[in-house]
Amino acid sequence: MTKTIIECNDVNFRYEHSTVLENISLDVKEGEFWALIGPNGSGKSTLINIILGLLKADQGTVKLFGQDVDSFKQRERIGYVSQKSNSFNSGFPATVVEVVKSGLTRKVGLFKSFSKHDEQKALDALRIVKMEDFASKNIGELSGGQQQRVFIARALVGEPELLIMDEPTVGIDQKNVASFYSMLNELNGEHGIAILLVTHEIDLVTELATHVACLNRSIHFHGMQSEYKKMNDTDISLWYGHPVRRVHQEQKGI
Template sequence: MIKPIVEMENVSFHYGERQALSKVNFIINEGDFIGLVGPNGGGKTTLIKLLLGMEKPTAGKIELFGQPIRKFKEKSKLGYVSQKANSFNSGFPATVEEVVTMGLTSKLGYFRRLTRQDKLHIYEAVEKVGMTDYLSENIGELSGGQQQRIFIARALVSDPKLLILDEPTVGVDAENVEKFFDLLHELNQQNISLLLVTHDIGTMTHHASKVACLNKTLHFHGNPNEFQTLSKDKLSDFYGHPLHLVTHEH
């Protein structure tokens, strides 16, 4: 039976006076690969912040893995690769291994240090993203695409059931974007659910198993093929401005 791992029911959120989300109903099932698209300021990042517990909804209910979000303590089940992950200070003296190790911080808890088992786990995560040769390199010396992989490894190391990626392909060249999606598909096949936020609708409909379109409210949530058959006008309505949709042929 397919279990929902995220359930949002009538969730609204305000930044002061300004409404960012209005009555959003959103479900992520186990094994989903969901592309979340929508215009800038449409509330994509807010939705992620709510899921991660960085903000509390003004109204509505959020459940994670069948538990109300207030009671949800297993933060390591959620992996998060932030949009800002790439904007760290590139001179920061941290090796790839050290960066990936950071992903275990919450799982270990305070005062605990790494065991040999944890070390093996770190190497596995780095191997999954194909960066084993770079373990002892400084993160700042890698290319944007390679850094992105390392940040995914960091999110993977705590064995998340849901991986949330916020605009992960910004600043990554086309060839590496393809490789990046190959990696995401592999992870998805290993039963990691994915929520990928992007404004690139074309790639999204090509790769994701479901698409959700968010502009304050959730306008569409379902099969990408259906999403593509929506009329251009309707899509432009969602976005609030005319839209040029680039479709990718197989």
Template sequence: MILIFEAVVMKITAGFLGDKMEKQLHSIIEIEQVSYRYEKEDVLENINLTIHEGAFLGIVGPNGSGKSTLLKLVLGLLKTQNGEIRLFGQEISRFKDWHKIGFVSQKANSFNTGFPATVYEVVSSGLTKKLGLFKFMKREHHMKVTQAIDSVGLLAFKDRNIGELSGGQQQRVFIARALVSDPKLMILDEPTVGVDAQNVQSFYEMLDELNKKLGITLLLVTHDIGTISDKVTHVACLNKHLHFHGKTEEFEQLKMDEMSEFYGHDVHILTHEHDHHHHHHGGSEQ
């Protein structure tokens, strides 16, 4: 079963571009033969993944599939043990332009909601590192902040305290905070945790706009296969190995019952081997 998925050839970029054009697109992230193990447990095995400029890639996988480890490796929070990661064409250990990468963590939801700060102030804090020590915001920075708030559709809320906003709106604030330093790549870790179902749809529409209008490459990690499949341009299924990576249309073409079988089956193996507590994802949602 797994062989079928690994056999799917990865084709990247939008369909209307010819094959020759494809090769000229810059790769933003290149992951080559990366494996990672904690103590005795293999978390990632031989991962190969390339993300090109302008893509909106969703990485799906159940809990314990190595998603967070992969993110930490890409963000440089963990050091690679085997294989190589290149960001914007540069080896990760030599990569310096971290401001090109915006990160929105799942934990953004667990901040102190009583904190007395306006949306504007929170978004401004995204410039802290870029401005540097002892530097103050200038007019151009204030314009950037307003723009970022506008592009997540919260301009009317800019002077509200962040605690007064809904979970979905708060997550948009954190997207704006990441946007304000002009990232080329934005990495989102389970961004819709804590966002109510009604607003998840419009949240993804906003991401879609960032991707299409501002040309920001997006990498989104989630355990929820159902909600992302019609939003992203590319999908990668991760469960220690990379089982599928390709365009969303190809992913959709896979027979869904096979998909769920694979997904459930593989989760089961993981449970068996590592005695993990787990939830079933994917299958039931299809």
């Protein structure tokens, strides 16, 4: 039986006087690739922060791997890439491999140092994202797209079962976005990692994701990608709050 990795049940959240999330229920099962889409300010990042345990829901429950998020300790089972990774201090004196190894901190455990084996794991993770040649470079010397690949390698190095990404393509050139998403597709298809991806790239990502959730304060649609594709643009525009026209990949020539 397929295990449920994320279970959100009737989640509600308010920031002072405004309701941000209303009755959100969403399940992500192992091996699934979910695209969470919605307009700016729709509550996507808030939902991710609640799932990660960075914010606490006012009502409802969130479970990770069957455990309540507050008591969930096996954090190494989750890899996380935030949109903020693009705005880190580029003058930080660290090599790419040092940054990737830091993804093993929790797994290695307190009072222990990284071993040669951990170094090898970091290089293997860099190989997956095709960045092994940059291992000894300073992280600040890389382009935005290369840095984001390094942060994905940091998320992957602990061999997570779930990868959560909050708009990871912010700051990446358009020409590299397609190659970035095809790498995610590979991670999901070949490595079997479940993915929950928050994105604005509704055309490209909904072609790659197995499931789509449309959020604007509440969930307006969630289900298989094939069902999402059957929806017409007028319905999507209605809950998006402005006109939306999806462009299919064959139209784009990708």
